Amino acid sequence: MVMEYNPAIPLLRPHIDLDNQGFWEAVKQHKLVFQKCKDCGLLVHRPRPMCPRCNSTEKEWAPSSGKGKIYTWVNFVYANAAYPGIKVPYLVVVVEMEEGVRMISNMYDSRREDIYIGMPVEVVFDDIADDLTLPKFKRSAA
Amino acid sequence: MSVMRSIKNKAAIVGIGISSFSRDSQRTELRLACEAIKVALDDAGLTTEDIDGLVKQTDDASDEHAVTSSMGMGNLTYFGECRWGAAPGAMVMRAAMGVAAGAANYIVVYRAVNGSSGRRMIPSMRTSGQMSTSDLLQWTFHAPFGHMSEAGRVAMIVRRYIHEFGINSEQFGWVPVVCREHGAQNPNSMYYKKPFTIEDYRKSEMVVEPLRRLDYYEEADAAAALVVTTAERAKDLRQKAVYVLGAAQSMVPETEELNSYYRRSISGLPETAQVGKKVFSMAGVAPKDIDCVQLDDSYGPFVPMQLEELGFCGRGEGVDFCNGGNHIRSEGELPLNTSGGSLGEGHLHGMNHLIEAVRQIRGTSTAQVEDARLVLVASGAGGPASGLILGGK
DSSP: OOOOOOOTOOOOOOOOOOTTHHHHHHTTTOOOOEEEEEOOEEEEEEOSSSSSTTOOOOOOEEOOSSSEEEEEEEEEEOOOOOOBOOSEEEEEEEEEEEOOOOOEEEEOOOGGGGTTTTTTEEEEEEEEEEEEEEEEEEEEOO | OOOOOOOOOTTEEEEEEEOOOOOSSSSHHHHHHHHHHHHHHHHHOOOGOOOOOOETTTSSSOOOHHHHHHHTTTOSSSEEEOOOOTTHHHHHHHHHHHTTTTTTEEEEEEEEEEEETSSSSSSSSSOOGGGTTTTOOOOOOTTTTTOOOOOHHHHHHHHHHHHTTTTOGGGGGGGHHHHHHHHOOOSSSSTTTTOOOOOHHHHOEEEEEEEEEEGGGOOEEEEEEEEEEEEEETSSSSSSSEEEEEEEEOTTTTOSSSSSSSSOOOSSSSSHHHEEEEHHHHHHHGGGGGGEEOOSSSBBBBHHHHHHTTSSOTTTHHHHHTTTSTTTSSSSSSSSOOOHHHHHOOOSTTTHHHHHHHHHHHTOOOOOOOTTEEEEEEEEEESSSEEEEEEEO
């Protein structure tokens, strides 16, 4: 089942700043990118102002294959402990991408019974509002 | 210039004060703070005039100047704050360093929270407008996905722990059972005289799967305070001195406010491991020497993980160690959270664990461990952490 939002509750929007805006601009264009150091090549997520390995501030946005595996997950069951703007139950996952970085996301349309650690997934872009797109995941064939 | 190599045995806790734990204190947080401090001063045989230092938890609503003006203190030469779940142990460490360095003579550490009736000091859910620090950057990549509760973050780590070590998650229930049994013996506690069994745990509903309702701390209104002074001054005071033998704080690469999903392994608590190494080395003792532990039980499943990281059992063995509860009951080989802790006494963000460690060494716990001489306190799990080894002499 597809995640459902409660239109009466404001969506939680990312706090976009100069360090992370490239990620969110790409997502809006239905592309997934990760911060890559131009000097030493280290990929990191979440974005940050400096490469944590070589301290370079020269960085670029490297396209991701969009493919990965579920690394861990939780199921928000109880409404009072979940975000009221999203109908429970909903699944939050940590996906380990092929490139090696991990990101927090949602399963776009999976049931709790169908997911497991190690499950192959691929990114899908959910335009949840005119001005907000979120990168989510669905089961991939791989 | 002399270099202070270690604060081992240089400072002692000489006074403690703690309120009862309740659903509704009917008092302001500032009043709770002042009352707890007053009890701690009376316990130590000191007056407000003696106090020249305060250490506060960053999120605590009662600012230092509000405490001093309410209580008629004010000649402070030392003050400062500690943050996150790591705060309790870190606050004592900071106070111990303050007296050992001569920056102040008698330092009060305090915390007061109407965590049940009033505003929540560590809100389970926050909006970006409530944040002004880099926590916002973490929130930015979590909250839009409906992932902004503390419990949700803990649950992510617990799922991975279950996966890697083949844990039967029903066995997590023994920590809440034992903590609530201890709480049932403590007249101050939310669980006083309330029976609680493993069946209650098994019936407990899922909240953020894999966490159940009864894996969570018990929300409460409460306050605690303690007084720290030098080892020399402690000898002249009323109570049996409880010395700081080991003290440490820890962050490691990729530590976040609470749990990191981005470091190589997320099935452990590396900050706690580092705290353990430092406090044991400083105190010159080993896990087998510890008579009693007061661990961060804000979320029960983090207790077996802390036991592992502190060296009380091997990796992946913590749940088996707690199974059945006999090892961790007050009469067992490693008594845990003997006042009830966050699960069984009430949630005061780890401060009650400090107070109980002092009681154990004084011999005044309601679940007293026979001849308790060395107590380990751990604050913070899954984020910045701290720890203490406290002992009598």
